[in-house]
Amino acid sequence: MSLNPEELQEHCKIILKSNRIDNKIVVLCEGKIPKLGGRGSPESYSYKDMDKKPDANFYKACVPKYWSQYKPEFFNCGDRLDVINTFFELKDLQQQDSIKPDSDRTKIKSHLDPEKLFAIVDLDIQSQTINKQYPFSDTEKIFYNLYQEGKVNQQTAPQHRIWVTGFIHKESYFIIPELQEMFDSCFMPPYPLYIPLYKENNLLLTDIYKDMAELIDQDPDLKNHLITASQRINYCPGLNCTDVDKLKISWIQEFNSTVDVTRKNELIYVLLTLIKAKNFWREIEPPPNWSGSADNYKEQLLLKIGKFYSEQSDAEYHLSVFFKILYQFV
Template sequence: MSLNPEQLKKHCEVILQSRRIKNKIVVLCEGVTPKIQGRESPQSYKAMEQMPDANFYKACVPTWWRQKLPEFFNCGDRKDVIDTYFTLLTLHKQDSTNSYLDCDRLFAIIDLDLQLQTIDNYIFTDTEAIFRNLYEKSEVKEKNAAQHRIWITGLIHKEAYFLTPELQSLFDDYPNSPIYQENLVSLTNIYSDMADGISSDRDLQFNLKRAFDRINHCSGLDCTLDLDKFQDSWKHQFQNTTDATQKHELIVALLTIKKAKDYWHLIKPAGDFSRDERVFREQLSLEIGRFYSQQSSDVKCHIPFFFKALHECV
């Protein structure tokens, strides 16, 4: 549920009046907004970076970035994030004396998702237009990055970055042995399960052309707007290729169009973990964030590259 106008204004006022954003980059992201008894409060915003979404991106800040670290704020759903971005700019313009915001250092990052989200009064009309300008063949277009203030994930949503192939060793070595479907986490098995769910995915069916337009550069895939044929072609290629580069391309294509949240939520701790499963996944996501914080800012590495682009504004 999106913020109503009154909630949105209050949410933005709290951010603008937060002293911790002074001379800092501000990053708006999706996630539950802090509330105390149904109302936002300055005190609750102090704990913002301990909340899911914001704390994941905070964990991703590169290890080489040591001063003037970005400040992260959960803002609700995709529409809320976009509305917050523009409302912050408007309120700051109306009364800059009551704001610590540097408008040139304001950014947002939202999920690509399958559905289109329109954006008014921006250089790009919708989320897919941002995606097409920012990415090509699953890589960031470095020459275009500087013009983007509202960033889109290159994979379908944040949780897809929790399941990328290079994380297998992290799952293998993680304490309390992460379990998926009663076995130790095997990302290959998760990809196979995701592929098995393609033909019955109604969201994918309703947004098929948009989804296939994102990945039609992948050789060997049947992108003729038939989910069954696409599913069969993906599984055939994945099971039979011996080329590591092609297999990685297939996985990235899958994570660009097939929602990963449900599969991520099936990852659980071993039986000796005493706390809630949600807490386990939050802790695991922070470890994944720290993994990304140590990666190079190559155009193939979406999250590290995002922070490289942010750092240009320090």
């Protein structure tokens, strides 16, 4: 459920009043926000600890190693529409506040630099309309301008303030094939090795991809929006997007018939653009020798995944390019 107008304004005022955003880039993302419904301050509702909560803590962990000062601040803002609404409400409140005299008791005294405000939301299967003045009228148009053949278009990327993920959901970034080596050597305190499980076996990402492929003809959202989905992946040869049955068969055939790693990865990235990864991520569990909670294990695992992205600079990794662009605004 999206924030109502009163909750949205309260949420935004808390962000604007937060002195931790002074001279910082602010990134709005999807994720649960603290309960609203009263007079707020930056310290109330646990907003000061927002970057320690999913999903903000994952993005914080992805900040590149070379970014040593004035690191961005991340704020969960609810669902995709809430994030977009928060982006524009912050700008509106900032503009309104700037024309008020200092003596005005309603003046927020914002700490936000509007030129350093960004948002990142899930692509999702359905497009989200943007009903405000912005160069792109919906998230689908953002996607096509921001990505080219599955990679970030670094020529157009700097103009974007609202980013969409290159895969259907953020969780897709948790299971890209390059992470298999990290999962295989997943050291977490206390030692020894704690390898995550998927369906009671040591995690093999290929098992997840095969299960995802089996859902191609069973996902009602994909079936209802097949034209939209197929246009996103039209750069990938060998796939029959006439209907979901043919798409499933052709993907499996292409995947099983190649031993070329680059081609397999291309097909996996296509799959992560088509099929929602959230439920598959939920099925990843700690091994029996993990003494803590499952939630704590997944949280530690996410931080390790974030560390992986923080050490990358290849344009192949969407999040690495996202932070590379952000760094230009420090």
